[in-house]
Amino acid sequence: MSFVIERVFLCRVVSSSQEPPHLCMSTQANTTANKPTLAGVRLKARKGAVKAQAKHEPNVFRDQLYKHLETVPEGDFxxxxxxxxxxxVTLEYLKYAEALFNILLVGGLLQPGGTYVEDGAPLSPFSVNNAAEPPKVEELKKYVEVFNKLIRRYGFLSIDRLGANSYPSRNAIRYKYLQKPLEETALPTLLQYVNKWPExxxxxxxxxxGLMIAQGLASASCLLSLTKDHLVKDGMSLTVVTIIFRTVIAEQGMDVLAGHLKKGGIKDMMxxxxxxxxxxxxxxxxxxxxxxxxxxEWYVKKQYAVVREAVTSHLKEMCDENESDERIIAYIRESQQESPLPEPELVxxxxxxxxxxxxxxxxxPDQIEALTIKEVTxxxxxxxxxCNGPKTEVAxxxxxxxxxxxxxxxxxxxxQILKVLYNKDCISDQAIVYWYQKGAKPQGKQHFLKxxxxxxxxxxxxxxxxxxEEE
Known part of the structure; x- marks a missing residue:
């Protein structure tokens, strides 16, 4: 209580106004202290906030990149x-990744529709577009190798050449982070413009x-942009994808191409x-x-595998549901009419x-043999x-x-299985003898022959x- 009285007394002495004591106490309680500041000091914003507020100026990026490239002698990859x-080191490659690859692949910035941005800028001193025509794989490999070294391999540069203030402490760098925008953004976007370009x-x-896919520098998923209607309707998609396939096959073979297509989600060639x-x-x-x-050949085998899996699965379901032999045979014949398989694949x-x-x-275990013969029968x-013909029977x-x-x-x-099939006219004696002499598979061959x-x-x-007897 004495503390409150003393506080009120001091307030009356200091204040020049004749305000009631309770008003002075309220004003004192609500007053907030100002935070101290340092004159001449600027608060530093977070890097993320600065980047978010920065302007997107691909034309400025292009001009700065040209300054680095225009001093290089032509052909010095x-x-x-x-x-x-x-x-x-100084340019924002990640921010301008699409602009970077437009420049390096077709020679300049593109506007919607696939044409060059019309601002009077020349084409890039270095780009795939600068390769001679008609294009040859051996020459284009030199350009792709530049991408390869930039993205996947370390580049070694001298700190003295770049300046101590502009280069990190280590002198080995690579731009692995560029691979994702290359295959997910840059290539799909470029491929959708192929109908607008000269041959x-x-x-x-x-x-x-094709070379990038063959070398694993890009995923085949970028080819999905070629399935768009405006490219498909006039055959442009098929033309471009044929060039890409031919390039990959020449470099790595059909099996590698098939693997890339599967990994890239290319499920239907049609x-x-x-x-x-x-x-x-x-x-x-x-x-x-x-x-x-x-x-x-690859596509046909792939389609056979899809049909084979469907038929196999449905046959199992029909057997599990105890469907009659007649209905199962009818289903197989219907399936053959809709999606025919070669007879060896069918059996x-x-x-x-x-x-x-x-x-x-x-x-x-002691019932396995009897059960097997019973089920096969x-x-x-x-x-x-x-089972029509020797080829199908051997298969x-x-x-x-x-x-x-x-x-x-x-x-x-x-x-015993062969005996049952022979007695039930599923396989002939000629088929068994041929298989024995030169048709057996390598899996356990010697055991089965014996x-x-x-x-x-x-x-x-x-x-x-x-x-x-005939004689």
Whole structure:
């Protein structure tokens, strides 16, 4: 209480006004102290805030990049690489990644629609667009190697050449972070403009993209931009993708291209064809005439695999639901009409689908052989209508050989399975003998040949007897 009275008294003495004591106390309580400041000192903003507020000026970036490149003698690719590595120290490559790749690939900044920005600027001293026409892979490799060194390899530069204040403490750098905008933004954007460019520039970019994919510098996912309607309808997509495929195959082969396409999410090749020509015949005619029959072979095998998986799965479901043999056979025939498979592929599906429905875990080890023979016998009426000709029959024997090799619990039943199929007219004696002599698969070959030796000798003896009777 004494503290309050003293406070009020002091307030009355100091204040020149005759305000009531309670007002003076309220004013004192609500007054906030000013924070101290230092004259001549500026607060430093965060880097992220500064970048967010900075202007996006690709034309300024382009002009600064040109200053680094224009001093290099034409054709000195090592010097261009060093200049690009050096320029990245002061220029914002990540911020202007799309502008950077536009400059390095087509020679300048592009505006929406694929044409150059019209501001009077010359084309870049260095770009893929500067390559001679008609373009050659060997020359374009030199340009791609510049990208490779810039993004994936370390560049070594002297601190003295750059200036101690403009270069980090270590003198080995690379711009790995540029690979993502290259394959996710720059290339997809450029490829959607190919119909606007002259043939020479289009082919240079397409071949360069092929080299980048072959070397793993870019993902094949960038090709998805070629499935847009304005490129597909007049055949431009197919033309460009053919150049890209030819380049990758020449460098790495079809298997590598197939791997890149799978990894890049290219699931349906038909999307590159005009909507009125999306069938196997047009695809086959185009790539064979382009000298790339391996693309057709790969695509056909890929489609067979999809159909085979669907048929196998559905056959298992039908067996699990105890559908009749007649309905299963009808389904297989309907499937063949819709998506025909070669007969050797078809018998593979049928065998896998039927045998996958067998409940192996419930059988004791001593019952496996009897169960196998029982189930194979049950399935023969379904297989027999589709075992037409020696080639298909040998294919079926090979399927069974590999199946028994991979499932060791039934490996001993292989000769008995052949006997059942022979007795039920699914395979002929000629097919068994041919398989034994020169048609067996390498998986467990010696074991299976030895196991069927007795059966083969019996069949050969039967054939000799029948020939003697005919004479």
């Amino acid at each position: 090592d010097a261009y690489t060093n200049k690009l590595i050096a320029a990245g 020479g520039r289009r082919d240079k970019v397409a071949m360069t993209v 999307l590159f064809l005009p909507s009125t020509k999306r069938d196997l015949k047009h695809l086959e005619d185009h790539f064979k005439s382009a000298g790339l029959p391996q693309v057709v 593979h599906c049928i065998w896998q689908g039927l045998m996958s429905s067998v409940d192996w875990p419930s059988a004791r 049950r399935f023969t009426p379904i297989m027999e209508p589709f 079926l024997i090979n399927v069974i050989q590999v199946y028994c090799y991979e499932d060791t619990k039934i490996i001993k039943t292989f000769p 196991a069927t030796e007795t059966l083969v000798k019996y069949l050969q003896a039967q054939e000799e007897e029948s020939e003697e």
